[in-house]
Amino acid sequence: MNDTPSTHSRIAIVGTGFSGIAAAVKLIDEGENDFVLYERSGEVGGTWRDNTYPGCGCDIPSHLYSFSFAQNPGWSRTFSGQPEIQTYLKRVSDEYGVTPRVRFHHNLNEANWDDEAGLWRLETSQGQRTADIFISAVGGLSEPSTPRFPGLETFEGPAFHSAAWDHDIDLAGKRVAVIGTGASAIQFVPEIQPEVARLDLFQRTPPWVMPRRDRRVSTLERRFFKAIPAAQKLIRTAIYWGRELFVLQMRRPRVARRTQAIALRHMHQQVKDVALRETLTPDYSMGCKRILQSNDYYPAVASENVDVVTTGISEVRPDGVVTADGEQRPADVIIFGTGFKVTDMPIGHRIRGRDGKSLHESWQSSPNAHNGTTIAGFPNLFMLMGPGTGLGHTSVTIMIEAQVGYVTQALRLISGKATVEPTEEAMNDWRDEIDRLSHNTVWTSGGCDSWYLDETGRNSTLWPTFAHSYRRRLSKFKPAEHRFGFTTAEPVTEPIVEPVTNAEKQTA
Numbered sequence: 171m172n173d174t175p176s177t178h179s180r181i182a183i184v185g186t187g188f189s190g191i192a193a194a195v196k197l198i199d200e201g202e203n204d205f206v207l208y209e210r211s212g213e214v215g216g217t218w219r220d221n222t223y224p225g226c227g228c229d230i231p232s233h234l235y236s237f238s239f240a241q242n243p244g245w246s247r248t249f250s251g252q253p254e255i256q257t258y259l260k261r262v263s264d265e266y267g268v269t270p271r272v273r274f275h276h277n278l279n280e281a282n283w284d285d286e287a288g289l290w291r292l293e294t295s296q297g298q299r300t301a302d303i304f305i306s307a308v309g310g311l312s313e314p315s316t317p318r319f320p321g322l323e324t325f326e327g328p329a330f331h332s333a334a335w336d337h338d339i340d341l342a343g344k345r346v347a348v349i350g351t352g353a354s355a356i357q358f359v360p361e362i363q364p365e366v367a368r369l370d371l372f373q374r375t376p377p378w379v380m381p382r383r384d385r386r387v388s389t390l391e392r393r394f395f396k397a398i399p400a401a402q403k404l405i406r407t408a409i410y411w412g413r414e415l416f417v418l419q420m421r422r423p424r425v426a427r428r429t430q431a432i433a434l435r436h437m438h439q440q441v442k443d444v445a446l447r448e449t450l451t452p453d454y455s456m457g458c459k460r461i462l463q464s465n466d467y468y469p470a471v472a473s474e475n476v477d478v479v480t481t482g483i484s485e486v487r488p489d490g491v492v493t494a495d496g497e498q499r500p501a502d503v504i505i506f507g508t509g510f511k512v513t514d515m516p517i518g519h520r521i522r523g524r525d526g527k528s529l530h531e532s533w534q535s536s537p538n539a540h541n542g543t544t545i546a547g548f549p550n551l552f553m554l555m556g557p558g559t560g561l562g563h564t565s566v567t568i569m570i571e572a573q574v575g576y577v578t579q580a581l582r583l584i585s586g587k588a589t590v591e592p593t594e595e596a597m598n599d600w601r602d603e604i605d606r607l608s609h610n611t612v613w614t615s616g617g618c619d620s621w622y623l624d625e626t627g628r629n630s631t632l633w634p635t636f637a638h639s640y641r642r643r644l645s646k647f648k649p650a651e652h653r654f655g656f657t658t659a660e661p662v663t664e665p666i667v668e669p670v671t672n673a674e675k676q677t678a
C-alpha cells in the first residue's frame with residue numbers, strides 16, 4: 171500500500187449533496203475543525219447538480235425539502251425546480267462555511283480500512299488521502315443506470331441519460347426515443363414534446379400519476395416568511411405531519427384504493443382516448459413504485475406526435491430502436507430516463523473493511539447497515555442515506571438530519587484514536603425490523619417490480635414506516651449496540667490541509 175505523504179484529516183466526508191453538506195454543517199456546529207469533504211465534481215449539490223434535464227424539480231414541498239436549520243423564505247414555488255434547489259445548496263454550503271473545506275475533483279476510487287494504522291485509506295483521483303473516520307455521503311441516486319441494449323453502440327445519433335442531459339443537442343424537429351416512464355421522464359417528456367417531430371415513449375410499467383399541487387409563491391408570502399420565520403416553521407411542521415399520513419396508504423390497502431381513484435380521475439380528465447388510457451393504467455397497487463405527480467404528463471403523452479410503445483426493446487440499430495415484435499422505430503436521438511443503480515450501489519464495490527471484503531461482498535446482494543448507518547467489520551464508517559433509509563412519502567432531509575445527529579453522538583464517544591462499529595446482533599435486529607415493518611406493505615406486496623427491492627426480494631432501500639419513528643430511534647446513540655476499540659497506532663501527525671481557495675478550485 172502506498173505510504174507516501176498523504177493528506178490526513180480526522181474525518182473525511184465523501185460527497186457534497188444534501189447529506190454531505192448537512193454532515194459538514196453539523197461538524198462545524200460541534201466545533202470539529204479536523205475534517206474535509208471530497209467531491210468528484212467541481213461544484214457541490216450532488217444529484218441536484220447533476221440532474222439538469224428540462225423540467226427537473228422536486229415533488230416534495232420546498233418548505234420541507236430543505237434543511238430545518240436553513241429555511242429559505244425565498245422559494246419561488248411551492249415545489250421547487252432543480253435550479254433553485256441547486257442555488258439553495260450552494261448558498262447553504264457557502265454561508266455555513268462548508269465550501270472552503272471541499273476538495274473538488276476528488277473522485278473516490280476505493281476506500282480501504284487499514285486495521286494496523288487504524289484509519290481509512292481513500293484512493294482518490296488526486297492520490298491517497300487518509301482519515302480516522304469516513305462519512306460516506308454519496309447518495310442513492312448518483313450513478314445513472316443505462317440498459318445495455320444489443321446494438322446500442324452502433325446508434326449513430328446522440329444517446330444520453332436524463333441525469334447527464336446533453337444540452338448541446340437541439341431536439342427541435344427530431345425523432346426522439348425516450349426509454350422509461352419514471353419520476354424523471356414524466357418531468358422532461360412534457361418539456362420536449364412540443365418541440366420534437368416525433369416522440370416514441372417506451373413504457374415498461376405505467377406509473378401512478380397524481381395531480382401536482384404546485385403554484386407560484388407570491389412576493390407577499392415571501393416577505394411574510396422572511397419577516398416571521400416562525401410562520402414558515404409552522405407551515406413546514408404542518409407539511410411534515412401531513413406527509414406522514416401518506417404512510418397509512420402504504421400500509422392500508424383501503425386508503426390506497428381511495429387515492430388510486432383520484433389518480434384515475436386525473437387521467438380520465440386528461441386522456442380522452444380509451445385505448446391510450448388502458449395503456450397508461452397501472453396494474454399494481456399505488457405506492458408500490460414511487461407515486462408521481464404531474465399536470466402536464468398525460469396531455470403530453472396524449473399529443474399527436476407521441477406514441478406510447480409497450481412492446482419491449484430487442485435491439486438498437488444505427489438509425490432507430492427495434493421492438494420485440496420486429497418493428498423498427500426510427501430515431502435521431504435516444505434519451506434514457508431509466509433511473510439509477512440503487513440496490514447494487516457502486517460505492518458498495520469500492521469500500522473494503524477490516525478483512526478486505528467489500529461492502530458488496532459482505533452484503534451478499536442484500537444491503538444492510540445498523541440504523542441504515544454503521545456496518546460490522548467496517549470500523550468508523552458512517553453511511554448517510556444508507557440501506558433502509560430511503561423515503562417515498564416525505565423529504566429525505568428529515569432522515570439525513572436524524573442521521574447526522576446520530577453520527578455526531580458516536581463521534582463524541584470516539585474522540586482520540588478509538589473505533590466504533592455495530593455488533594452483528596444489532597445489525598441483524600435492524601434487518602429483522604425492516605423486514606417486519608415491510609411485511610404486507612404495498613412495497614413488498616403491491617404487485618410491482620421496483621428498485622426498492624434487492625436481488626433477494628427484500629426491501630433494503632426504503633424506511634418502511636413513518637419518518638418520525640426513524641428520528642426517534644436515532645435520537646439516542648446506543649453504545650450497547652456497538653463494539654468499541656482502540657487502535658495502537660501513533661496518531662497521524664500530518665497537518666490538515668488548509669481550506670482550498672476559490673482560485674485553487676477553479677484550476678483544479
Ligand code: NAP
Pocket residue numbers: 227228229230311317332349350351352353354355372373374375460507508509510619621
Ligand atoms: P425510475 O423511477 O427508476 O424510473 C426508471 C424508468 O425506466 C422506469 O419507468 C423503468 O421501468 C424504466 N426502465 C428501467 N430500465 C429499463 C429497461 N431496461 N427497459 C425499459 N425500461 C426501463 O428512475 P427516475 O425516473 O430517474 O427516478 C429515480 C428516482 O429519482 C425517483 O424514484 C425519485 O426518488 C428520484 N426523483 C425524484 C424526483 C422528485 O421530484 N423528487 C424527480 C426525479 C427523480 P420499470 O418501472 O418497469 O422498471
